[in-house]
Amino acid sequence: MHSPQRKPPIRHAQRYCLGAFFLLFACVSVFHAQDTFKTETSSGVTNIRIAVADFKPSSSDTQTDGFKRTFDTTLYADLANAGIFDIVSKSLLPQSTPGTPAEINVQQWSVAPASAAMVVFGSFGIQGSKIVCNGFLFDAKNLQYPQVLAKQYNEDASEDSARQIAHRFADEIIFRLSGGSQGIAESKIYYVKITGADKEIWQMDYDGANQQPLTHLGTVSLSPRISPDSTRLAFSSLGKDGFQIRMYSLVLGRMVNFQGVGGTNLSPAWAPNGKEIAYSSSRSGDPEIWISDANGALARRITSFRGPDVSPVYNPRTGSQIAWISGRTGLPQLYIMDTDGSAIQRMTDGGYATSVSWSPNGQFLAFAWDRKYGPGAPGGQDIYVMEIATKRWIQLTHDGGRCDFPSWSPDGRHIVYANTADGKAGHMKIMTMLADGTQKRALTGPGADMPNWSWK
Amino acid sequence: MIAVQIKFPRALVLVATFVALGAVTGCHKKASGVNPSTLGPAPAAPATAPTATITADPLAIDLGQSVVLNWRSQNATSVTIDGIGDVNLNGTQTVSPSNSTNFHLTAKGDGGTAEANVRVTVRVPVAPTAPAPAVADMGSEAAFHQNVKDIFFDYDSYDLRPDAASSVAGAAAYLAAHPSIKVVIGGYCDDRGSAEYNLALGENRANAARTALVSAGVPASRLRVISYGKEKQFCTEEDESCWQQNRRAQFSLDR
Numbered sequence: 213m214h215s216p217q218r219k220p221p222i223r224h225a226q227r228y229c230l231g232a233f234f235l236l237f238a239c240v241s242v243f244h245a246q247d248t249f250k251t252e253t254s255s256g257v258t259n260i261r262i263a264v265a266d267f268k269p270s271s272s273d274t275q276t277d278g279f280k281r282t283f284d285t286t287l288y289a290d291l292a293n294a295g296i297f298d299i300v301s302k303s304l305l306p307q308s309t310p311g312t313p314a315e316i317n318v319q320q321w322s323v324a325p326a327s328a329a330m331v332v333f334g335s336f337g338i339q340g341s342k343i344v345c346n347g348f349l350f351d352a353k354n355l356q357y358p359q360v361l362a363k364q365y366n367e368d369a370s371e372d373s374a375r376q377i378a379h380r381f382a383d384e385i386i387f388r389l390s391g392g393s394q395g396i397a398e399s400k401i402y403y404v405k406i407t408g409a410d411k412e413i414w415q416m417d418y419d420g421a422n423q424q425p426l427t428h429l430g431t432v433s434l435s436p437r438i439s440p441d442s443t444r445l446a447f448s449s450l451g452k453d454g455f456q457i458r459m460y461s462l463v464l465g466r467m468v469n470f471q472g473v474g475g476t477n478l479s480p481a482w483a484p485n486g487k488e489i490a491y492s493s494s495r496s497g498d499p500e501i502w503i504s505d506a507n508g509a510l511a512r513r514i515t516s517f518r519g520p521d522v523s524p525v526y527n528p529r530t531g532s533q534i535a536w537i538s539g540r541t542g543l544p545q546l547y548i549m550d551t552d553g554s555a556i557q558r559m560t561d562g563g564y565a566t567s568v569s570w571s572p573n574g575q576f577l578a579f580a581w582d583r584k585y586g587p588g589a590p591g592g593q594d595i596y597v598m599e600i601a602t603k604r605w606i607q608l609t610h611d612g613g614r615c616d617f618p619s620w621s622p623d624g625r626h627i628v629y630a631n632t633a634d635g636k637a638g639h640m641k642i643m644t645m646l647a648d649g650t651q652k653r654a655l656t657g658p659g660a661d662m663p664n665w666s667w668k
Numbered sequence: 669m670i671a672v673q674i675k676f677p678r679a680l681v682l683v684a685t686f687v688a689l690g691a692v693t694g695c696h697k698k699a700s701g702v703n704p705s706t707l708g709p710a711p712a713a714p715a716t717a718p719t720a721t722i723t724a725d726p727l728a729i730d731l732g733q734s735v736v737l738n739w740r741s742q743n744a745t746s747v748t749i750d751g752i753g754d755v756n757l758n759g760t761q762t763v764s765p766s767n768s769t770n771f772h773l774t775a776k777g778d779g780g781t782a783e784a785n786v787r788v789t790v791r792v793p794v795a796p797t798a799p800a801p802a803v804a805d806m807g808s809e810a811a812f813h814q815n816v817k818d819i820f821f822d823y824d825s826y827d828l829r830p831d832a833a834s835s836v837a838g839a840a841a842y843l844a845a846h847p848s849i850k851v852v853i854g855g856y857c858d859d860r861g862s863a864e865y866n867l868a869l870g871e872n873r874a875n876a877a878r879t880a881l882v883s884a885g886v887p888a889s890r891l892r893v894i895s896y897g898k899e900k901q902f903c904t905e906e907d908e909s910c911w912q913q914n915r916r917a918q919f920s921l922d923r
Contacts, residue, residue: 435863520869544861580862
């Protein structure tokens with residue numbers, strides 16, 4: 213997202229003015245001298261100050277109150293979580309509750325103490341068995357034509373509908389105000405739920421609501437990976453012949469076939485076109501990275517080096533590169549290569565690196581890294597993000613216990629990960645944060661592991 | 669192969685092909701020249717001897733299914749099938765035998781007697797019985813674990829340590845003495861590090877143990893490898909002695 217915005221000036225400078233080019237070169241040098249680099253959330257742009265009014269009830273009964281409270285809370289949380297807004301505290305908002313454009317006095321919201329640049333308001337009610345919701349986004353600084361967005365929603369009345377309407381309206385607002393980046397309020401997170409000795413695959417909304425089981429296999433299932441079109445879920449599951457790749461159809465609501473082979477088969481990853489799956493397979497003895505079609509057929513081997521090769525992930529932007537974890541030189545390290553197995557590059561210089569996730573724009577790798585791993589070494593396993601072009605990294609978690617399995621949100625602004633404060637595997641819970649490491653919060657209680665964020 | 673052939677002149681290849689063909693057909697002619705059927709005694713008797721054939725379709729059925737018998741005779745005056753009795757000279761009949769049966773057909777005629785047979789196999793489901801002798805052959809669970817000892821590994825390593833040599837030798841000797849034993853080798857890791865990487869590492873550990881046993885003379889077909897990574901912990905204390913217990917290739921009877 214960031215580079216397309218930066219590139220045109222570079223081309224401009226090269227073409228027209230050598231002086232400007234040198235100036236730019238100087239800027240780049242300064243950029244290099246920095247300790248850190250820019251992710252989606254640390255681009256330096258000041259966040260938009262936005263006021264989110266509670267919606268005006270357009271019908272009066274207890275059901276409306278309950279659903280409207282869910283809607284207001286969800287909408288507020290979605291906008292607060294987006295990472296691009298400076299949300300006006302509710303206590304600073306004007307007393308009025310406008311429900312329609314005719315009822316709002318925009319000036320009231322743009323002056324202190326609210327000082328909002330944008331106002332979200334509307335009405336919410338139940339007519340018959342339907343929720344009718346009108347939502348507006350107004351530019352508080354544009355007194356003549358303040359309306360930016362007007363949306364009407366008409367859905368069956370339920371708690372879940374109220375939440376989904378809020379997610380959809382939030383995504384519309386984020387899309388308008390973020391410069392075209394899609395919101396993530398309608399995205400899902402798939403994860404492993406620890407149930408006694410078994411591990412099953414569960415799903416939840418991006419904000420941790422609506423947690424529900426998908427599989428009931430009564431065994432250990434790991435590494436859920438959702439297909440780019442959100443129709444199928446690949447994972448690996450312990451059977452009588454060891455771990456095998458399994459496939460669950462979210463459309464059919466049941467398991468579907470994936471060709472079984474010998475050996476241990478682990479950690480599937482979808483190609484961005486949804487036609488291929490890369491995974492670790494030891495069918496030939498040593499665990500190597502293999503690529504097959506989405507049914508497990510036409511498998512071909514990509515790596516051939518003694519030692520564990522595991523946890524592949526495609527570059528979601530190009531589909532032509534794979535990042536993965538290899539123990540070919542001892543402790544596991546992070547590598548990237550082309551999908552034909554050529555152009556291998558080692559990315560980490562030591563420690564114990566695992567669980568890589570490739571950012572949607574193709575520029576960054578998020579991974580778990582214990583930089584001082586070893587017997588007796590008091591190292592901690594934390595989440596890191598590395599810029600691929602420069603191999604520079606920043607540490608996103610600190611002293612919060614063991615962290616693992618980072619996964620990027622579809623907009624590249626958030627990272628979901630698993631964390632256990634006391635190091636006990638059973639106490640793993642799923643956390644989310646912005647891609648610069650701020651705004652950490654838990655999405656689940658203990659007993660949830662290996663999150664995987666949907667592609668959209 | 670093909671590349672080599674292309675290097676020869678095409679004519680040479682053709683000649684070679686004809687020579688080969690000639691050799692094959694030549695042999696065939698010789699065989700037909702001594703066709704034994706033509707060497708039999710000529711049918712001199714005025715009354716021709718009867719002939720008979722019987723077929724069954726299908727030849728094998730499950731209990732309760734039926735089969736169609738089809739017979740043809742020539743120069744016969746009476747035809748009988750054992751178990752069915754006198755039948756037409758040519759005919760078909762549907763039968764449903766309760767166990768495997770030989771249908772024996774006798775065709776009598778002026779010229780003598782001809783016989784034909786067809787066997788219909790009936791698959792009768794048999795209740796599975798406990799393979800009692802197999803258990804005895806496999807030896808006791810206790811004896812197995814006494815002789816086939818687990819192999820332990822250093823941290824983040826799947827190389828056999830020197831102390832594993834005696835375990836391997838003992839295991840190989842016991843398995844050689846009990847040839848009916850099949851073994852599952854489970855690869856395990858301590859609970860540090862990441863789940864996915866540990867499963868791959870466990871696979872390497874189990875494979876290292878398997879390779880050592882195969883080198884010591886145990887047939888690979890008797891060994892099966894499963895990696896459990898850190899998913900099935902032997903103990904859960906956070907200290908080196910527990911971690912060491914977990915970093916192992918564990919042998920168990922593959923029943």
